[in-house]
Amino acid sequence: MFKGLSPINYRGREVWPLVEGGKGVSATNHMSSGAWAAAGGIGTVSAVNADSYDPEGRIIPQVYNGMTRRERHEELIKYGIEGAVAQVERAYEMSDGKGAININVLWEMGGAQPILHGVLERTRGKVAGVTCGAGMPYKLSEIAASYGVSYLPIVSSGRAFRALWKRAYSKFAEFLSGVVYEDPWLAGGHNGLSNAEDPRVPQAPYPRVAELRAMMRECGVPDTVPIVMAGGVWRLDEWEDWIDNPELGAIMFQFGTRPLLTQESPIPPDWKARLMTLEEGDVLLHKFSPTGFYSSAVRNPFLRNLEARSERQIAFTKEQVGDHAFELDVGIGTKKNYWVTKGDLQHAREWYGAGYTQAMKTPDDTLVFVTPEEEKIIRKDQADCMGCLSQCSFSSWSDNEKNSTGRLADPRSFCIQKTLQDIAHGGPVEQNLMFAGHAAFRFKSDPFYSNGFVPTVKQLVDRIRTGA
Numbered sequence: 001m002f003k004g005l006s007p008i009n010y011r012g013r014e015v016w017p018l019v020e021g022g023k024g025v026s027a028t029n030h031m032s033s034g035a036w037a038a039a040g041g042i043g044t045v046s047a048v049n050a051d052s053y054d055p056e057g058r059i060i061p062q063v064y065n066g067m068t069r070r071e072r073h074e075e076l077i078k079y080g081i082e083g084a085v086a087q088v089e090r091a092y093e094m095s096d097g098k099g100a101i102n103i104n105v106l107w108e109m110g111g112a113q114p115i116l117h118g119v120l121e122r123t124r125g126k127v128a129g130v131t132c133g134a135g136m137p138y139k140l141s142e143i144a145a146s147y148g149v150s151y152l153p154i155v156s157s158g159r160a161f162r163a164l165w166k167r168a169y170s171k172f173a174e175f176l177s178g179v180v181y182e183d184p185w186l187a188g189g190h191n192g193l194s195n196a197e198d199p200r201v202p203q204a205p206y207p208r209v210a211e212l213r214a215m216m217r218e219c220g221v222p223d224t225v226p227i228v229m230a231g232g233v234w235r236l237d238e239w240e241d242w243i244d245n246p247e248l249g250a251i252m253f254q255f256g257t258r259p260l261l262t263q264e265s266p267i268p269p270d271w272k273a274r275l276m277t278l279e280e281g282d283v284l285l286h287k288f289s290p291t292g293f294y295s296s297a298v299r300n301p302f303l304r305n306l307e308a309r310s311e312r313q314i315a316f317t318k319e320q321v322g323d324h325a326f327e328l329d330v331g332i333g334t335k336k337n338y339w340v341t342k343g344d345l346q347h348a349r350e351w352y353g354a355g356y357t358q359a360m361k362t363p364d365d366t367l368v369f370v371t372p373e374e375e376k377i378i379r380k381d382q383a384d385c386m387g388c389l390s391q392c393s394f395s396s397w398s399d400n401e402k403n404s405t406g407r408l409a410d411p412r413s414f415c416i417q418k419t420l421q422d423i424a425h426g427g428p429v430e431q432n433l434m435f436a437g438h439a440a441f442r443f444k445s446d447p448f449y450s451n452g453f454v455p456t457v458k459q460l461v462d463r464i465r466t467g468a
Contacts, residue, residue, distance in 0.1 A: 002236050002467035004243040007040075008226070008252070011128050011150050011177060013100050016040045018464060019180075019228055021256025022104025022131060023189065023435065024048030025417075026424035030087045031264040034094025035457035037101050044131060045091050047103040047119055049076070049388065049417065050083030062421065064386050069403055073387035077111035081118035088119065092126040100128040102152070106190070107135035108291055110387040110399060113143065120147040129177055134190050134293060135390075138164060141172035150177035152228065156184045156192030157208065158215030165219045178252060179216065180228040181209050185285065187231030188256055188437035190293040199285050199294055205229065206242075213249050223249030230254035234439050234446075237467035255464065257437035261449065263456045268426045271434065272454065274298070280441040290394035290413040298434040302419070310412050312351050312369040313362070314344035331359030331369055338367070360411040363393075368411055381415040388417040 007014045020036040022028050022044035029051065033043030051059045062079050066072040084103060091101050103119060105112055120127060124147065132140045133154025141164075144151035153169070155161045161179055169176060184191040185202035193199055209227055216225070226249070233239065233253050242251050260267055261275050284299040288306045297303060316338040317324040326345045328338040330352040338359075340348065348359070348369065356369035360378070370378070385395035391405055392398070394413035398405045416433065423432035443449050448463055455463065 002465060004240065005236065005465060005467075008250070010042065010100055013128065015042055015099050016461070016465065017226065017250075017252035018042070018461060019102070019230075019252055019254040020044045020259050021188075021230060021254050022046045022102065023256060023260070024104070024106060024109075025420035026051050027260065027265075027267055027420075027435065028104075029266045030090035030094060031266055032259055032262065032457060033087075033101060034091035035262075035264045036259065036461065037091065037095035037099030039458045039461035040099050041461055042100045042102055042128070043091060043095065044102045044104050045084065045087045047080070047084035047087075047105045047115065048109055049080060049421065050087045052079065052083040052086045059425070064384070066386075069385050069387055069397055072385070073110055073399070073403075076386045076388060077114050077118075080111060080115040081122075084115065084119040085122045088123045088126050092123075101126060102129045102131055102150075103127055104131045107132055107137035107140070108293075108390045109134070110389050110397075112137075112390065113139060116143050120144075120149060124148075131180055133180070133182060133192065134291065136160070136164060138168045141169045141175065145172040145175045148175075150175055152176075152178040152180050154180040154182050154192075154230070155212070156182055157194065158212040160192070161212060162215050162219060165216075165221075170219065173221070176221065176225055178226045178228050179212065179221075180230050180254060181205070181212055183208075183229075183231030184294065185231075186438045188283070188296050188440070189435045190289065190291060190295045191285065193294045199287075205232070209242075210247050213247065216249075226250035226252045228252040228254050230256065231437060232439050234258065234442055235468050236464060240467075257440050258460060258464075259457065260436070261443060261454055262460055263454055267424065268429075270426075270429045271423065274300075274429050274434070275436065275440055275443050276449065276452065278436070278441045278444060283436050283438045283440055285438075288413055290392045290410070290416055291389055292391070292393055296436065296438060298436050298440070300430045300434055302431050302433055306412070306414065309368055309370060309374075312347075312356055313366050313412075314340055314348060315364075315366050316340050317365070328359075328367075331357055331367070361408060362410055362412055363408040370411065375411075378411050381418060382409050384418075385415070386417065392416075 018041040028046045033045045036043035064072040129150030131152045184193040289295045323341045324339040351369040358375040359367040382395045393410045396405045396409040419433040
């Protein structure tokens with residue numbers, strides 16, 4: 001047993017201070033979270049477009065039949081509730097009364113509030129807490145408290161926590177059972193980088209977590225409410241000076257990437273195999289997500305294609321202004337006048353000659369050049385939107401009266417629902433978004449995984465508890 005690691009009391013349950021990160025769209029499900037809880041930790045069911053099952057136990061494909069985006073959005077909410085309930089019930093049964101089961105939602109996912117209400121109403125007594133990030137979830141405390149469950153907001157700074165506390169959380173303080181600090185430079189998935197922070201200049205986590213604790217103390221939150229360190233956590237012996245540290249108060253650790261490579265992990269075999277081959281630097285912090293947030297994923301051909309697409313981009317004006325003195329003569333309809341610089345006209349002609357013959361407008365008065373096949377896929381994906389986000393830059397969907405952001409749909413992004421559903425259910429790993437934390441390259445060198453060894457969740461938790 002690793003020195004200093006001891007069980008804690010979590011909502012009346014004795015658990016190890018080890019949390020399974022809740023990875024959205026079927027990358028964590030009842031198998032992984034139920035097994036994590038059974039091993040004595042806190043398992044986390046992803047309540048983001050989770051799978052539901054037919055009476056024979058087969059996954060029900062999420063097919064949308066509504067004619068309008070709003071109709072499809074309502075279908076998405078129903079799928080979300082049914083799937084999350086099914087996962088919680090199965091995970092709770094698997095846990096066999098050990099550990100605890102949390103659920104994880106993204107505040108900026110489409111229908112977050114009705115899905116959260118629907119799931120918690122139908123899983124009373126089975127969900128211990130709700131982790132929630134990707135935005136500023138002010139309503140989280142009120143919703144969780146109304147069902148008697150804990151809430152654990154996911155933040156990336158003390159400043160964000162203070163804003164949440166002052167606006168809402170102070171009214172429901174007794175249900176705050178932890179604050180997840182998600183390192184914006186190390187964690188997989190969507191990250192909470194602010195506009196004041198440079199994605200290319202990582203900041204060490206310790207000073208930021210110490211600042212978070214100082215902010216929590218200022219708000220009157222006792223040191224017994226743990227901070228959950230998330231992002232970059234691999235071996236506990238690398239975090240030894242965080243445990244029983246008076247400056248930090250109570251600390252727990254969240255593991256997001258390592259549980260991907262277990263027997264119970266629901267991700268397909270090709271995804272697991274790819275994790276074993278990653279090198280340092282293969283995970284890219286990028287801003288192609290239609291959420292508008294930075295996110296971290298494996299820099300595979302899918303991401304490289306998005307990078308290349310944005311590089312095939314030029315600015316235009318609708319009138320002849322300054323250096324924009326040359327009329328664009330490729331990639332556009334004959335009735336439109338686009339004025340560009342001489343250098344950009346040359347670039348556009350080169351791209352056109354290479355087969356990127358379609359110029360698509362972006363919300364930033366630029367044009368990106370794509371192949372005819374790419375344009376068809378982009379247009380279809382935008383048309384098929386079911387509102388899986390509260391706001392989507394790719395399709396211009398917004399969960400408001402007009403169901404629109406009021407901005408032009410952005411062809412530099414992609415349909416996140418489509419690609420995450422595809423990779424989670426066996427689609428090609430090189431042609432889909434593959435989320436991973438920045439420590440994923442360690443699978444290749446960690447002796448625990450030598451000779452292609454894939455542990456059970458219990459074997460992984462036991463290994464983590466030794467400090468390795």
